[in-house]
Amino acid sequence: MKATDSKGDLNLEILRHSASHIMAQAVKRLFPKAKLGIGPAIKNGFYYDFGIDGTVLSQNLDRVQKEMRKIIKEDLPIEKEVLTKEKATKVFRQREEPYKVQLLEEIEDETVTVYRQGEFVDLCRGPHLESTGKLRFFRLTSVAGAYWRGKEGNPMLTRIYGTSFYTEKELEDYLGKIEEAKRRDHRKLGRELDLFSISSELGAGLVIYHPKGALLRDIIENFEKEEHLKRGYQLVMSPHISRAALWKTSGHLDFYRKNMYLFSSGDEEWVIKPMNCPAHILIYKSKVRSYRDLPLRYFELGTVYRREESGVLRGLLRLRGFTQDDAHIFCIPSQLVEEVGKVLQFAIFMMDTFDLGYHMTLSTRPAEFIGSPDHWERATQALKDALREEGLDFQMAQGEGAFYGPKIDIQMEDVLGRLWQGPTIQVDFNLPERFDLRYVAPNGERKRVVMVHRVVLGTIERFLGILIEHVGGAFPLWLSPVQVRILTVTEKENSFAENLHQQMVNKGVRSEMDLRNELLGFKVRQAELDKIPYMLIIGQKEAQKGTVTARKRNGDNLRDIKPEDFIQTVTEAVKEKRIEI
RNA sequence: GCCGACGUAGCUCAAUGGCAGAGCAGCUGAUUCGUAAUCAGCAGGUUGUAGGUUCAAAUCCUAUCGUCGGCUCCA
Structure with missing residues (x-):
């Protein structure tokens, strides 16, 4: 297998796989006692797991990198050998590699392949580069713990992550992309733009919204409410605490207990809601429902609290308290395709509005499930039909569904090409059963309803x-907490500025003034850092003519604009939810 | 929860067992200026918290809370 002639994905995988072997060889040279785990190529690079004290590797990453360069310089040929399983087992026993021996035990074939480069031998399917010298552009990126074979309870190995490419430019581009991602980190921008904070005094995994963040959230929430109402959803609301017995019925107390906040007060046990479904179900159950009423779509911006493990918390992306744009659709099984289709359209509309890409995945019945296989089959088919009718590409994830029903997951793709879990649509056979949810059919029979859980943004947070991160903090005009900042050149223009400001506020434009006694350049810089879409620059010229000069976020100037024309431009862009200003 | 790295002024960071410091932000004053940083001065700290070792702790040890990178989890 020639690996060096082009740079297709397969070849990149070979390059990285060999890079991981070279890294393992370097680690073994420096720390002979390190035990080899596994070392595959992955999406953006490669890793190798070692049984060794993590501190040692994290403090010696540079040394490992240097040793790798030596091995590359030695240009050792990488040779494949076919051995019987017994022979291979003997080799790795001798080399005191217990993890490799364990892997061999699990292999059923009679023969296995090992790859040899100099003194280093690894159990491996290959293929690999011809020699270590073919690796040129690589970088070790981080050290982390990882369970052996990915199972909690197994020993924790130390994993080194790295990446490699065929050209220096590709490596630089990749590292540049990581830098760009760091610049856009929502935790950093959240502080710099004064949007929100997370305080250890308040508690990990809980967000406090500062004025600008709260405003931004309010804009998104209002948009969501409007769009839901347009699509036949009804707004509902439910309390944050409820009796534990409710969660006994729903089954959460048995299946989800470790993630729930429970407390007792008086003689009673209470739950801080981790989900909105039971409350919506109670609304459904509050009276007899006819087939004529269906589908019923209940929507709530429902704030829920879940006890997430401390190690999984991450900025706004993984929290203990968060707000789902949650809806539950109660319908007749025959309505499923149409309802799911509508949700898909809705989700796509949202992604388009925010200029995000998307990828769909259909997850099917897992090994452990409730409900009849027949129901599963029909629901899965309904999801598939809905996806096909909308003309959407999707991937299958066999056995990845929830235990209570199949689901469609939508991943959002941001401007850097990163994927994020977004909307989900889940069919549920379980709760309608547990709560005995029925409707009266045309023939008077009381039949079981089907329930769909769905979110279209996921959680607001x-x-x-x-x-x-997608917009790098530079929100489109309709979302910007501050849309316009008025910058005066000297204090002489203050009254003109104040007048202008009031005019805009009256028209619903979110305006701010910077009347400070500072140089214009200083104020412009501040407004740029604050990523304000429009600066209105007011000096002697403007004050005399009664016009404004508008400086866009990208530095372009619009001169001699009448205030009312500017206000109209802004208002229109907001109305159309334009991405570009 | 697990492995590792961390936690010093609002922010970014310095001080490696021996007097806690800088830049930015803030405040005061001067300056009235045209598109990314005007000048000067002032103030800002129980070094996350609680213990311990030491003549002496930001620095070493223990616990705890939190943050970051991963793993696992994500009904």
């Missing part, structure tokens, strides 16, 4: 985090 996570979506905000993704959005902040």
Whole structure:
């Protein structure tokens, strides 16, 4: 297998796989006692797991990198050998590699392949580069712990991540992209733009929204409410605490207990809601429902609290308290295709509005499930039909569904090409059963209803985090907490500025003034850093003519604009939810 | 929860067992200026928290809370 002639994906995989072997060889040279785990190529690079004290590797990453360069310089041929399983087992026993021996035990074939480069031998399917010298552009990126074979309870190995490319430019581009992602980190921008904070005094995984963040969230929430009402959803609301017994009925107390906040007060046990479904179900159950009423679509911006493990918390992306744009659709099984189709359209409309890409995945019945296989088959088919009718490409994830029903997951793709979990649509056979949810059919029979759980942004918090990174903090006009900032050249223009400001506020434009006694350049810089879409620059010229000079976020100037024309431009862009200003 | 790295002024960081410091932000004053940083001065700290070792702790040890990178999880 020639690996060096082009740079297709397969070849990149070979390059990275060999890079991981070279890294493992370097680690073994420096730390002979390190035990080899596994070392595959992955999406953006490669890793290798070692049984060794993590501190040692994290403090010696540079040394490992240097040793790798030596091995590359030695240009050792990488040779494949076919061995019987017994022979291979003997080799790795001798080399005191227990993890490799364990892997061999699990292989059923009679023979296995090993790859040899100099003194280093690894159990491996290959293929590999011809020699270590073919690797040129690589970088070790981080050290982290990882469970052996990915199972909690197994020993924790130390994983080194790295990446490699065929050209220096590709490597630089990749590292540049990582830098760009760091610049856009929503945690950093959230602080710099004064949108939100997370305080350890308040508690990990809980967000406090500062005025600008709260405004931004309010804009998104209002947009969501409007769009839901347009699509036949009804707004509902439910309390944050409820009796534990409700969650006994729903089954959450048995299946989800470790993630729930429970407390007792008086003689009773209470739950802080981790989900909105039971409350919506109670609304459904509050009276007898006819087939004529269906489908019923209940929507709530429902704030829920879940006890997430401390290690999984991450900015706005993974929290303990968050707000889902949650809806539950109660319908007749025959309505499923149409309802799911509508949700798909809705989700796509939202992605388009925010200029995000999307990828769909259909997850089918897992090994452990409830409900009849027949129901599963029909529901899965309904989801598939809905996807096909909307003309959408999707991937299948066999056995990845929830235990209570199949689902469609939509991943959002941001401007850097990163994927984020977004909308989900889940069919549920479980809760209608547990709560005995029925409707009266045309023939008077009381039949079981089908329930669909769905979110179209996911959670407001996570979506905000993704959005902040997607736009790099420079929100489109309709979302910008501050749309316009008026900058005066000297204090002489203050009254003109104040007048203008009031005019805009009256028209619903979110305006701010910077009347500080500072140089214009200083104020412009501040407004740029604050990523304000429009600066209105007011000096002697403007004050005399009664016009404004509008400086866009990208530096372009619009001169001699009448205030009312500017206000109209802004108002129109907001109305159309234009992405570009 | 697990592995590792961390936690010093609002922010970014310095001080490696020996007097806690800088830039930005803030405040005061001067300056009245045209598109990414005007000048000067002032103030800002129980070094996350609680213990311990030491003549002496930001620095070493223990616990705890939190943050970051991963793993696992994500009904």
